[in-house]
Amino acid sequence: MELDKMDENDWKYHGEGNKSLVVSHVQHARVLRLLKYSTEDDENSHKTTEQAFRHIQNIVDYSKNVMKPLLGEKFVHNGEAVKLPIDFVRQLSLKVQRERPESRCDKVMDTFSGCALCLPNLTQLSSCCCFGQHRPPLCIEIKPKCGFLPSSRHVTKEIKSKVCRFCMHQHFKLASGKWKRLSRYCPLDLFSGNKQRMYLAIKHLIEEPQNNFKIFKGGECIYSCKDDADVLQDLDELAQHLRPYFLPSGSLINGHQASKVVLNELIQVLMSALLSSWDCPRTVEPRKTHLPEGRVTCEASILHRDLLWNGNHCLPKDCVLAKILGTQMHDNLDIEGLNPLFRRVEQHLQDFPKERSRLQIDGPYDESFLEKVQNCPAEDDGSIEYAVGKVHQYRVAMTAKDCSIMIAIAPCGEDDGLDQNLEIQPAKPRFSYSVSILDLDPKPYDSIPHQSRLDAKILNYYLRKDCTLVFHPV
Numbered sequence: 296m297e298l299d300k301m302d303e304n305d306w307k308y309h310g311e312g313n314k315s316l317v318v319s320h321v322q323h324a325r326v327l328r329l330l331k332y333s334t335e336d337d338e339n340s341h342k343t344t345e346q347a348f349r350h351i352q353n354i355v356d357y358s359k360n361v362m363k364p365l366l367g368e369k370f371v372h373n374g375e376a377v378k379l380p381i382d383f384v385r386q387l388s389l390k391v392q393r394e395r396p397e398s399r400c401d402k403v404m405d406t407f408s409g410c411a412l413c414l415p416n417l418t419q420l421s422s423c424c425c426f427g428q429h430r431p432p433l434c435i436e437i438k439p440k441c442g443f444l445p446s447s448r449h450v451t452k453e454i455k456s457k458v459c460r461f462c463m464h465q466h467f468k469l470a471s472g473k474w475k476r477l478s479r480y481c482p483l484d485l486f487s488g489n490k491q492r493m494y495l496a497i498k499h500l501i502e503e504p505q506n507n508f509k510i511f512k513g514g515e516c517i518y519s520c521k522d523d524a525d526v527l528q529d530l531d532e533l534a535q536h537l538r539p540y541f542l543p544s545g546s547l548i549n550g551h552q553a554s555k556v557v558l559n560e561l562i563q564v565l566m567s568a569l570l571s572s573w574d575c576p577r578t579v580e581p582r583k584t585h586l587p588e589g590r591v592t593c594e595a596s597i598l599h600r601d602l603l604w605n606g607n608h609c610l611p612k613d614c615v616l617a618k619i620l621g622t623q624m625h626d627n628l629d630i631e632g633l634n635p636l637f638r639r640v641e642q643h644l645q646d647f648p649k650e651r652s653r654l655q656i657d658g659p660y661d662e663s664f665l666e667k668v669q670n671c672p673a674e675d676d677g678s679i680e681y682a683v684g685k686v687h688q689y690r691v692a693m694t695a696k697d698c699s700i701m702i703a704i705a706p707c708g709e710d711d712g713l714d715q716n717l718e719i720q721p722a723k724p725r726f727s728y729s730v731s732i733l734d735l736d737p738k739p740y741d742s743i744p745h746q747s748r749l750d751a752k753i754l755n756y757y758l759r760k761d762c763t764l765v766f767h768p769v
């Protein structure tokens with residue numbers, strides 16, 4: 296990419312979240328991730344070039360030096376901070392404005408600093424996968440959210456050890472108007488390693504994607520939550536898109552039956568990708584991570600108790616889900632247990648402001664930061680080191696609770712056109728996939744009080760409404 300010859304016509308709108316807007320190159324498998332600012336605070340909140348560059352470099356350092364060692368080399372692409380011509384950024388901002396969903400327009404793209412994060416386009420395939428001539432790459436994005444129930448002794452409300460945060464939060468989101476319908480997805484089912492539970496979790500993601508599920512074909516988003524949230528997802532339309540990948544070309548099945556087969560195949564492939572043990576040789580039986588006893592089920596999940604309590608509950612050791620869950624579980628005190636330690640750090644910083652830098656409160660995110668995360672004392676010895684270690688661990692866990700998984704899948708084989716022969720060769724893998732994790736930004740130290748307030752709001756709302764009585768239709 297020649298930074299001095301940037302042309303907005305080579306880039307198009309790709310997507311956005313709460314903090315960044317992403318554009319993709321029309322020819323090369325690259326994206327630019329630009330910062331966003333709140334319109335309310337427009338005047339004051341934009342950063343100078345140097346501040347924005349530092350902010351983006353912090354994201355790169357954090358992905359590379361902290362999250363990559365925890366999540367695995369193969370899954371993480373840290374990217375590179377770049378400075379772009381300001382004219383290019385302004386033109387780009389005008390160009391993408393009409394593509395942006397209304398629900399995200401409370402923030403504007405940063406057109407002041409000219410800085411961005413340049414990353415590989417993960418919706419295009421990496422070199423490990425092979426594509427047929429005629430079929431564009433397919434990529435599925437899952438934002439799985441928190442996959443465990445807290446077991447910390449600091450938790451004050453029993454419900455927190457029975458119903459997961461995602462399922463409780465759904466009711467609060469519905470009430471606040473963020474979504475129009477409850478999602479039946481439960482992260483504990485996805486992270487269970489139990490095939491039946493995982494199957495239903497993915498099915499529920501497809502039925503009500505919210506911001507947890509997207510599908511890209513040829514780099515274009517073909518399936519996600521519509522801005523007009525009243526509209527139910529059209530699963531037959533989705534199945535039409537996917538049919539060439541999952542049904543033999545001569546297949547005669549049509550209509551709902553075809554949709555069922557296609558979506559079933561999609562779910563099977565996604566489960567394989569999510570459970571693949573990437574660091575183990577394929578011939579060796581992968582080691583398993585057993586999930587902690589008594590914490591593997593959520594009472595709000597619609598699944599039958601027998602299914603929840605019986606059967607296999609473990610994840611292959613190095614699969615992407617095990618890596619993410621292991622990192623999320625760095626939060627082992629829960630926000631309730633973390634709060635007093637956060638206050639200890641705040642008090643210490645008030646007394647000794649210069650300590651902020653030694654304790655790496657705002658970075659740098661280097662090996663020494665990772666060391667603080669990994670070598671935090673197991674017991675509270677009353678020290679500031681312990682408190683800071685737990686705060687850092689909590690922030691790492693927050694990142695892992697908010698990241699997304701990108702699964703690029705491709706039919707494979709000499710002739711990757713799906714023909715009937717493949718159907719009778721079960722030993723031959725029909726798809727290859729590449730799995731990546733994205734959105735690994737550091738969560739600000741200052742956001743911890745917000746986490747505490749949000750936790751209380753979600754909980755109070757759930758208990759007040761007695762949502763435990765609201766059963767999902769099966």
Ligand SMILES: O=P(O)(O)O[C@@H]1[C@@H](OP(=O)(O)O)[C@H](OP(=O)(O)O)[C@H](O)[C@H](OP(=O)(O)O)[C@H]1OP(=O)(O)O
Nearest residue numbers: 312313314440464506693694696697736738742749
């Ligand atoms: O707090 P949560 O669990 O609602 O997560 C926020 C996400 O909401 P979600 O529940 O996934 O719809 C939220 O996602 P949306 O904007 O709702 O798509 C952001 O990812 C937010 O992260 P950040 O503050 O922008 O870095 C997320 O905030 P953090 O808590 O990760 O900072």
Ligand SMILES: Nc1ncnc2c1ncn2[C@@H]1O[C@H](COP(=O)(O)OP(=O)(O)OP(=O)(O)O)[C@@H](O)[C@H]1O
Nearest residue numbers: 310311312313314315317326414415416417418734
């Ligand atoms: N490297 C990438 N390749 C392809 N698509 C990407 C890439 N990075 C981001 N995207 C797309 O852009 C969207 C927004 O990016 P991202 O999740 O990083 O934004 P965010 O503002 O940090 O999100 P959040 O709301 O979680 O804070 C993603 O959901 C994904 O669809």
